[in-house]
Amino acid sequence: MADSSDSHAAPPAAEAQSVMTPINMILLSLFVFLVYLRLRPKTPAALPKAPAPVVFRTFTPKTLLPFNGEEGKPVYLAVRGRVFDVTPGRNFYGPGGPYANFAGRDASRGLACGSFDRSMLTEDLDAPLDKLEDLGDEEMEALMGWEERFSEKYLVVGKLVPVGSDEAKNAEP
Numbered sequence: 001m002a003d004s005s006d007s008h009a010a011p012p013a014a015e016a017q018s019v020m021t022p023i024n025m026i027l028l029s030l031f032v033f034l035v036y037l038r039l040r041p042k043t044p045a046a047l048p049k050a051p052a053p054v055v056f057r058t059f060t061p062k063t064l065l066p067f068n069g070e071e072g073k074p075v076y077l078a079v080r081g082r083v084f085d086v087t088p089g090r091n092f093y094g095p096g097g098p099y100a101n102f103a104g105r106d107a108s109r110g111l112a113c114g115s116f117d118r119s120m121l122t123e124d125l126d127a128p129l130d131k132l133e134d135l136g137d138e139e140m141e142a143l144m145g146w147e148e149r150f151s152e153k154y155l156v157v158g159k160l161v162p163v164g165s166d167e168a169k170n171a172e173p
């Protein structure tokens with residue numbers, strides 16, 4: 001006796017025909033295309049441009065002075081002998097910025113005292129560096145706070161040495 005379920009089964013050709021309707025074929029092609037889009041090998045993204053190499057330099061107050069951000073130049077400032085490249089903070093230190101007075105200068109005293117007064121900047125660029133010896137604990141603490149912030153945010157690009165010192169011989173003119 002024949003199985004009743006067998007008697008209802010469509011012949012294989014008819015079954016294939018019922019699956020391969022135009023709409024199913026379109027859906028299948030779409031599916032295959034989506035899978036292809038997902039899995040196709042990606043063209044390698046262009047490598048990001050490497051940042052300019054940082055060269056550690058020796059500056060004197062005189063050679064630091066031109067780095068004030070004018071005419072598109074970088075902006076540097078020194079804090080306790082370390083020269084920071086604050087160019088990314090051009091809005092702060094560049095020409096017309098609120099802290100432009102520190103650009104190209106030893107900013108240590110001004111930052112420690114929270115003052116933009118001109119007397120905070122070493123006037124004689126040939127003089128020994130400001131040793132900050134007369135500052136109190138609070139001012140030194142404030143200064144170290146700024147140094148910490150700068151260290152996190154900016155690159156150190158050199159050291160500041162006084163004109164006439166042995167190290168100043170390494171300073172570029």
Ligand code: HEM
Nearest residue numbers: 086089092098099110111112113114115116146149150153
């Ligand atoms: C009226 C007083 C002041 C106001 C309203 C003020 C406002 C500000 C503001 C809004 C910022 C930006 C903070 C950020 O986005 O990171 C800033 C940063 C700064 N301020 Fe002031 N400030 C004042 C006084 C001073 C003083 C007295 C000094 C030091 C002499 C000073 C030195 C700085 C420095 C060095 C920065 C950091 C910029 C950087 O991240 O490179 N500010 N100030």
